[in-house]
Amino acid sequence: MYPSKFDYHRPSSVQEAVQILSANPDAKVLAGGHSLIPVMKLRLATPSALVDIGRIDALQGISRSNGSLRIGACVTYDEIANSSTVQEAAPLLAEAAGQIGDRQVRYRGTIGGNLSHADPASDLPAAALALGATLHVTGTGGSRAIGSASFFVDLMMTALQPDEILTEVEIPAAGAGTGSAYAKWEHPASGYALCGAAAVVTRNADGSCASARLCFNGVSSTAVDASAVGASLAGSDLSDGTIESAVNDNLSIPDATGDMFASAGYRQELAKVMGASALRTARDRA
Numbered sequence: 391m392y393p394s395k396f397d398y399h400r401p402s403s404v405q406e407a408v409q410i411l412s413a414n415p416d417a418k419v420l421a422g423g424h425s426l427i428p429v430m431k432l433r434l435a436t437p438s439a440l441v442d443i444g445r446i447d448a449l450q451g452i453s454r455s456n457g458s459l460r461i462g463a464c465v466t467y468d469e470i471a472n473s474s475t476v477q478e479a480a481p482l483l484a485e486a487a488g489q490i491g492d493r494q495v496r497y498r499g500t501i502g503g504n505l506s507h508a509d510p511a512s513d514l515p516a517a518a519l520a521l522g523a524t525l526h527v528t529g530t531g532g533s534r535a536i537g538s539a540s541f542f543v544d545l546m547m548t549a550l551q552p553d554e555i556l557t558e559v560e561i562p563a564a565g566a567g568t569g570s571a572y573a574k575w576e577h578p579a580s581g582y583a584l585c586g587a588a589a590v591v592t593r594n595a596d597g598s599c600a601s602a603r604l605c606f607n608g609v610s611s612t613a614v615d616a617s618a619v620g621a622s623l624a625g626s627d628l629s630d631g632t633i634e635s636a637v638n639d640n641l642s643i644p645d646a647t648g649d650m651f652a653s654a655g656y657r658q659e660l661a662k663v664m665g666a667s668a669l670r671t672a673r674d675r676a
């Protein structure tokens with residue numbers, strides 16, 4: 391299948407890109423193209439124009455300063471998975487990015503495209519939520535920062551306005567005593583997550599739990615923060631039994647997805663297994 395006809399723009403700055411978006415209300419941002427091009431070929435999306443942001447220097451690069459990791463929106467999964475800066479400051483993100491698709495997808499797909507597309511089965515939204523990421527966006531009205539908890543609104547829907555571009559992802563760098571893990575149960579054919587569990591655990595000097603976060607992809611229309619599980623673990627001994635009880639007693643996925651791949655009940659149970667597994671690994675790494 392071929393996409394319908396479209397104009398192609400290749401701006402060299404974010405300002406130029408948002409001006410083009412604002413002048414063409416049904417234009418689409420093109421980043422890695424690994425979600426947008428397939429839906430255009432299927433004619434599920436027929437934008438009149440594409441705004442290719444891949445050559446904008448301001449959207450590239452990974453840096454760490456003042457306790458924060460900053461990743462440009464056009465940084466690829468491969469760069470993230472193999473960056474020593476990301477591996478040190480946000481190992482969860484590197485681990486999740488390294489499990490996306492195949493090598494070809496990881497070379498082209500971008501963190502900005504992944505988060506903006508907000509596919510419920512994508513691997514990065516749960517990691518962004520668990521890490522307390524801040525999404526920096528720019529539109530014709532200026533720039534603003536959106537917390538990841540407010541960014542993911544619903545199925546493939548984010549807080550981005552039509553003339554806004556996600557420019558940068560900011561993540562607080564991991565502190566001492568913190569461990570994390572991403573556990574993915576993938577569909578054997580597509581490789582997408584039937585359930586992906588992202589856990590971050592911080593331990594006190596005596597080994598007890600200072601804080602814990604557990605978030606999911608693939609189980610609902612949008613990424614889920616299982617905050618009740620994290621709250622129930624605070625102050626606990628983080629033993630295997632404590633983690634299992636915390637998950638079994640406190641994890642409920644509102645409106646769990648049921649489809650031809652897995653029923654809602656199956657996903658609820660899978661989330662418990664994958665969630666406990668991710669928490670145990672995060673504890674062991676803390």
Ligand SMILES: Cc1cc2nc3c(=O)[nH]c(=O)nc-3n(C[C@H](O)[C@H](O)[C@H](O)COP(=O)(O)OP(=O)(O)OC[C@H]3O[C@@H](n4cnc5c(N)ncnc54)[C@H](O)[C@@H]3O)c2cc1C
Binds near residue numbers: 426495
């Ligand atoms: C074979 C295959 C396997 C895959 N497996 C997985 C997997 O296992 N896990 C997974 O998470 N994903 C998977 N994907 C999807 C892949 O990760 C995509 O790359 C990702 O969903 C979109 O990122 P992109 O950079 O390619 O964005 P694009 O496809 O270019 O854009 C996607 C959407 O986001 C918008 N957009 C892009 N960047 C921005 C921005 N900076 N600001 C505002 N809007 C923006 C676009 O307008 C478009 O609507 C797979 C894809 C393929 C083809």
